[in-house]
Amino acid sequence: MRLRLLALLASSLAAGSLAAAALPSCTPDTLTGAPDGGLGGAGGGACTTTDSPCPVTFHLPLTGQKSVELRGDFQPGAWTMGVPMSIDGGEWRTTIGVKNNTPIHYKFFVDGMTWITDPANQASDMAGNSVTTASCPITGGPDCGKPDAGVDAGPPPIIGSYDWRQSVMYFAFIDRFNNGDPSNDAPVSGIEGPANYQGGDYAGLLAKINEGYFDTLGVNTLWLTVPMDNPSVAGAGSDGHPYSAYHGYWPSNLDKVEEHFGTLALLKQLVDAAHKKGIKVLFDYAMNHVHESSPTYKDHPDWFWPLDYNGKYCVCGQGCDWNDSYEQKRCWFTPYLPDWNFTVTEARAFSVSNAVKWITDTGIDGFRLDAVKHIETVWISDLRTRVTTEIEPKSKQHFYMVGETFESGNRDLVRKYVDPSLLDGQFDFPLRAVVVEKLLRRTGSMFDLDGFLASNDGYYPGIMSTFLGNHDIARIINTAMDDPWDAWAAADKGYSNWGKTPQLPTMKSPFERLAVAFTFLLTTKGIPLIYYGDEIGMPGAGDPDNRRFMQWSGYSDNQLFLRGQIEKLGQIRKAHPALWRGTRTTASVTQDTYGYVMTDGTDVVSIALNRGDTTAAVAGMPAKGHDLLTDTDISGPSVTLPPRTAMVLVAK
Numbered sequence: 001m002r003l004r005l006l007a008l009l010a011s012s013l014a015a016g017s018l019a020a021a022a023l024p025s026c027t028p029d030t031l032t033g034a035p036d037g038g039l040g041g042a043g044g045g046a047c048t049t050t051d052s053p054c055p056v057t058f059h060l061p062l063t064g065q066k067s068v069e070l071r072g073d074f075q076p077g078a079w080t081m082g083v084p085m086s087i088d089g090g091e092w093r094t095t096i097g098v099k100n101n102t103p104i105h106y107k108f109f110v111d112g113m114t115w116i117t118d119p120a121n122q123a124s125d126m127a128g129n130s131v132t133t134a135s136c137p138i139t140g141g142p143d144c145g146k147p148d149a150g151v152d153a154g155p156p157p158i159i160g161s162y163d164w165r166q167s168v169m170y171f172a173f174i175d176r177f178n179n180g181d182p183s184n185d186a187p188v189s190g191i192e193g194p195a196n197y198q199g200g201d202y203a204g205l206l207a208k209i210n211e212g213y214f215d216t217l218g219v220n221t222l223w224l225t226v227p228m229d230n231p232s233v234a235g236a237g238s239d240g241h242p243y244s245a246y247h248g249y250w251p252s253n254l255d256k257v258e259e260h261f262g263t264l265a266l267l268k269q270l271v272d273a274a275h276k277k278g279i280k281v282l283f284d285y286a287m288n289h290v291h292e293s294s295p296t297y298k299d300h301p302d303w304f305w306p307l308d309y310n311g312k313y314c315v316c317g318q319g320c321d322w323n324d325s326y327e328q329k330r331c332w333f334t335p336y337l338p339d340w341n342f343t344v345t346e347a348r349a350f351s352v353s354n355a356v357k358w359i360t361d362t363g364i365d366g367f368r369l370d371a372v373k374h375i376e377t378v379w380i381s382d383l384r385t386r387v388t389t390e391i392e393p394k395s396k397q398h399f400y401m402v403g404e405t406f407e408s409g410n411r412d413l414v415r416k417y418v419d420p421s422l423l424d425g426q427f428d429f430p431l432r433a434v435v436v437e438k439l440l441r442r443t444g445s446m447f448d449l450d451g452f453l454a455s456n457d458g459y460y461p462g463i464m465s466t467f468l469g470n471h472d473i474a475r476i477i478n479t480a481m482d483d484p485w486d487a488w489a490a491a492d493k494g495y496s497n498w499g500k501t502p503q504l505p506t507m508k509s510p511f512e513r514l515a516v517a518f519t520f521l522l523t524t525k526g527i528p529l530i531y532y533g534d535e536i537g538m539p540g541a542g543d544p545d546n547r548r549f550m551q552w553s554g555y556s557d558n559q560l561f562l563r564g565q566i567e568k569l570g571q572i573r574k575a576h577p578a579l580w581r582g583t584r585t586t587a588s589v590t591q592d593t594y595g596y597v598m599t600d601g602t603d604v605v606s607i608a609l610n611r612g613d614t615t616a617a618v619a620g621m622p623a624k625g626h627d628l629l630t631d632t633d634i635s636g637p638s639v640t641l642p643p644r645t646a647m648v649l650v651a652k
C-alpha cells in the first residue's frame, strides 16, 4: 500500500510539472488528419453545438508496450490521470469526446514512465506536445444544446431532474433487516442459524420506510439484495459449513420473486412507498451465474460455460484462476453455480431482457451489479443500451448502475468499467482501503490520505460509491477499536467467523472514530453507502458473522451517539450541495489532523478531522465559523478539536 501511494504521488508530480510546461500561451489551431476527428458527432440527427463533445480516436502501433495512457488537456486533470488505451488488433486505441473545434494538446504515457508524441501526427506545440483539433458539423435549431429544466450541467451527463450525486445509500440486506411477516420465515432444515434464513422480508423493510427510519438517517437511496427466487436447499460453503440462499446470490427462477421475501406485488408496493418518500431503490442483480436448480440452466445448458475447460475442473480458485483475465470470466464460483457464457448471443439477450423486465415490473431506479469483472463486459454495454433506449425515455430519469469490482489495489481495473456505455460508477474499494487505514486503524499519517485524494478526486469519470463496510468485510466497528481487530489478528486471539465472535465494544472510542470516518464520507463526493447496522456500530467477524440480524432495540449510549452523528451528517449533506457536488481543496494537514474545504459557488463548507487520541488544532478554517455538528460558534482560522472528533463549519 505504501509503495503504491508513493508511486502515485511521484507520477502526479512528474506529470504536473510537464503539464505546466506543456501549455503555451498561444497555440496555432492545427487541424491534422492523424486522429480520426469528427466521427459521427451529428449521427442519427443528434443535436450538435459548438459545445458538444466531438469523438476522436487515437492510435499507437503495438510494439510490446505493457500499458499506454492518453494524457493531455482534453479534460481536467488528464495530464495527471489520463485515459487508458486498449489493445485492438495490432494497435493501442481509445476514443474520447473532446470540445468541438478546440485544439487539444496531448502525449502518450507508456508503461507508466515514458512520454512520447503521437507518431501519426506531425503537428506539435512549442512544448513538444502533439496537437489536434476535432471538428464535428453543427446541427439543430435555436434551442439546440440548451439543457432541459432542472438538469444539472456538471459532469457526468445527467438525465432528468434527479442528480445522483446527492444520493446517500443504505444497503438493506433483506433477510437480516426486519421481519414484517413471520409466515414466510421457513428456514431450510439442517443449516445453522448464521447461514440460514432469519426472517427478514419486504414487509419489514416497507414498515421501516413508512416509519421514516431512512428520512431521519438522511438516506435517500436503498440497495436491496437480489430479488430473484433462490432454491430452498443447502449448498456447501468454502468454510465447510452448509449454507442457505438467504443472501440471494443463487438465482434459480429468474422471473420470480424469492418467497422468503414476499411477492412481486409487495415489492412493487415497497418501491412505490419509497418513491413517495423521495427514496430511490436499487436492486442487487446477480448476472454471473445461476443455481444448478435453475430451469434456465436445465433448458439451455449450452448458455453456460462447461465446468471442464481443456481438462481443467474450472471452479474459481481450484482448476481455474480467480485472477486470470480469461479464466475469471468463465470459472464457476462453486460447483453448483453454473456460469453464464455471454459470448453466446442468445444467452446474453435472454439475461439482459430478464434484467430489463425487473426494471419495468417494479419501477426501480438502478442496479447494483455483482461481480463485474467475472462477466463478459458486453453484457453490461447491452444492458446500458437497452436502458438508454427503453427505460429512460419513459422514466425521464437516469438509471444509475453501480458495479462491484472487489479490488483495493487496482484502480485501473475499477475504472475500466466506469464509462457512459457501461457503469455510472463502482464501489470505491481503493479509497475505502486508505480511509480505513488512516482514520480507523491510524497507520501512517493524514498526509497519506491527502496524497491519495489528490489523485483520486478526479480519477473516475462517473459517480462512485464510497463506503466503510459491506457484507463481504468484517464489521467496521472492530477495526476502529483502540486495539484494531482484523481477520488475521483475530485468528491469533481465537476469533473466527463461527463460534467466538466479536461483541459490541463497551468503550466510546471506536464509535467516535467511526463518526469521524462517516464525517469524511458524508462531506466528500461520491455516494456514501451505509451498510445496515454500521450506523449503530454492530460488531461481527467475516461472512456470515458480518450479517447478523439488525438490532432494533436495547441500544447503548455509544450506539445512539454514532447514529445521531450520522443523522446530523445526512441532514447537513442535504442542506449543502457543496458537500456532494463541490470542489475539494486541502486546507491543512498534520500527522493526525486533516482540514479541507468544499466549494460550490457561494456554498462553502470547511471540514476538520482529528483522528488522534489527543486534542489537536486544525488550521485553514473560517475566522468566524459555526459548527453544524454541535451547533456552536467557533473562532478560527485555527480550531481546536478534542480527540477523535470532527467539525463541519460554515462561515458566520
Ligand SMILES: [Ca+2]
Residues within 6 Å of the ligand: 179, 180, 181, 182, 183, 184, 185, 199, 200, 201, 260
Ligand atoms: Ca419473514
Ligand SMILES: [Ca+2]
Residues within 6 Å of the ligand: 288, 328, 329, 330, 331, 339, 340, 374, 375, 376
Ligand atoms: Ca462468469
